[in-house]
Amino acid sequence: MFNKETEYALKGLVYIQVQNYKELRPGIAEIAQEVGAPPFYTAKILQRMVRLGFLESLKGKGGGFYFDKTQPQVALKDLVSAIEGTKSFSGCGFGLKQCDENNPCPLHEQYAPIREAIYKLLNEESVQSLASKLFARNENKFNWLG
Amino acid sequence: MFNKETEYALKGLVYIQVQNYKELRPGIAEIAQEVGAPPFYTAKILQRMVRLGFLESLKGKGGGFYFDKTQPQVALKDLVSAIEGTKSFSGCGFGLKQCDENNPCPLHEQYAPIREAIYKLLNEESVQSLASKLFARNENKFNWLG
DNA sequence: ATATAAAAAGACCTTTTAGTATTTTATATT
DNA sequence: AATATAAAATACTAAAAGGTCTTTTTATAT
Numbered sequence: 001m002f003n004k005e006t007e008y009a010l011k012g013l014v015y016i017q018v019q020n021y022k023e024l025r026p027g028i029a030e031i032a033q034e035v036g037a038p039p040f041y042t043a044k045i046l047q048r049m050v051r052l053g054f055l056e057s058l059k060g061k062g063g064g065f066y067f068d069k070t071q072p073q074v075a076l077k078d079l080v081s082a083i084e085g086t087k088s089f090s091g092c093g094f095g096l097k098q099c100d101e102n103n104p105c106p107l108h109e110q111y112a113p114i115r116e117a118i119y120k121l122l123n124e125e126s127v128q129s130l131a132s133k134l135f136a137r138n139e140n141k142f143n144w145l146g
Numbered sequence: 147m148f149n150k151e152t153e154y155a156l157k158g159l160v161y162i163q164v165q166n167y168k169e170l171r172p173g174i175a176e177i178a179q180e181v182g183a184p185p186f187y188t189a190k191i192l193q194r195m196v197r198l199g200f201l202e203s204l205k206g207k208g209g210g211f212y213f214d215k216t217q218p219q220v221a222l223k224d225l226v227s228a229i230e231g232t233k234s235f236s237g238c239g240f241g242l243k244q245c246d247e248n249n250p251c252p253l254h255e256q257y258a259p260i261r262e263a264i265y266k267l268l269n270e271e272s273v274q275s276l277a278s279k280l281f282a283r284n285e286n287k288f289n290w291l292g
Numbered sequence: 293a294t295a296t297a298a299a300a301a302g303a304c305c306t307t308t309t310a311g312t313a314t315t316t317t318a319t320a321t322t
Numbered sequence: 323a324a325t326a327t328a329a330a331a332t333a334c335t336a337a338a339a340g341g342t343c344t345t346t347t348t349a350t351a352t
Contacts (some may be wrong), residue, residue, distance in 0.1 A: 001257070004310060007241040014252070027328065040312050047330060059329045060319025095153040106160070106276040109147070110267045114260060120255045130252035150340060173298065186342050193300060205299045206349025 006083045008037040009045050013055065013074065016065045017131035025064035028038075052082050073113070073126040080122055089119045152229045154183040155191050156273070159201065162211045163277035171210035176249045177189065198228050200273075219272040226268055 002010065012031050019026045026034075032042035046121060050077040056068050067074075072107075080088060091109035092099035149232065165172045172180075178188035183222050192211060195201040200220050203211050213220075226234060236244035239257035246254075 001238075001239045002241065011241065019260070029328095041310070043329075044310070044311085051331085057329060058319075059317070059327085061327045063328045064318065065329090091147075093147045095157065096147065104299060106279040107271070110271065114263050114267065117260050117263070121253070121260065125253070125256065133252040175298095184341060185339070189299075190341080196300085203299060204349075205297085205347075207297045207351060209298045209349070211299090 001088070002080065003084050003085050005045055006080055008035060008042060009049060009083060010076070010079060012034040012037070012042060012046055013049065013079070013127045014131045014134065016055065017067055017127050020066050020136045021131065025058065025062075027064040033063070054079065054082075067128075073128040075123060075126045077119070077122040079127070088117060089122055091115075127145045147234070148226065149192055149230050152209045152226055154181060154188060154226060155195060155229060156222070158183070158192055159195065159225070159273045160277045160280065162201070163213055164281050166212050167277065171204065171208075171212045173210045177211070190258060190286060200228075202226065213274075219274040221269060221272045223265070223268040225273070235268055237261075244261050252255040 012035050015031055015034050016026055028043045028046065029039060031037075031046070032039040035042065036082070037045075046055065050057050052076050053071075055065055057063065057065050062141040077089070080086075092105055092117070094105035096105045099105045107128075160179050161177055161180050162172055174189045174192065175185060177192070178185040181188065183191075192201065192203070196203050196211075199217075202214050203209065219289055223235070226232075238251055239253040240251035241260070242251045245251045
């Protein structure tokens, strides 16, 4: 569904949020470990998340990553858009530039509802909503690495 | 939805099938033109399609590409699988190796029906079914280039 | 037979994605 | 103030995807 960068970013942010709910601020090594992503790559991606304003960080001893509670939730749509653009939830299944009800590609009828479902999912769910589910399950053992 | 190679392959095959319905056997230059794909790349991709057994070709004067009518239809699922694997219609939305009803990722509940709809679409539609739709519409002007 | 038209083969090149490593800067503890 | 710790910045490498080009083979029409 997503490319590697988006996947690691999403997993990382969700993990950070779950830890934040426990009043913890994980660092790169821990996050990379939990998420099953290469540590250097994880660092690069999380730094980008901070620059994009999705996440906060604190350098030095006791530092790590955390979410600013006064900021709005991070919708998956915004996260995905920022990393890999909007093509996963918009645009024609057949790859046509112009494809709509009036001028449909041969996949339009079947694909349009799928695209809408994807959009709905990405628009309604957020890093926080996913983290809450895991936190509610009280899941300390994530199956990221599965 | 698909990567470039799959997209060009699908468009090319559908175009070839539509022309075949008219008893024509288009060549690379024409196909590339209609599909809006780079000619050399189109050649490479169609050659691969022939080697994979999805398509027939005839060299020399009057040659071109065509489908063997005695062969079964080319399901989108098989085409997509051969080019880019199965990850677009199988696997976890969150990227987990093991994710199912018993051990669901936080996206599982919403994503499972989407994945199933994609699978259904790719399994039920074929190059021929798409070409038939276009042929039935008697569409000579494709909007590939849109 | 020969010329010509077309695909096949295969070697390249370019861009993007994925991943690694090193140095610099900020923070908290002592 | 010194030190240890952790992220930021930045440069680099590797692999995959996307794309180009030249040469070879094969079929057909003349």
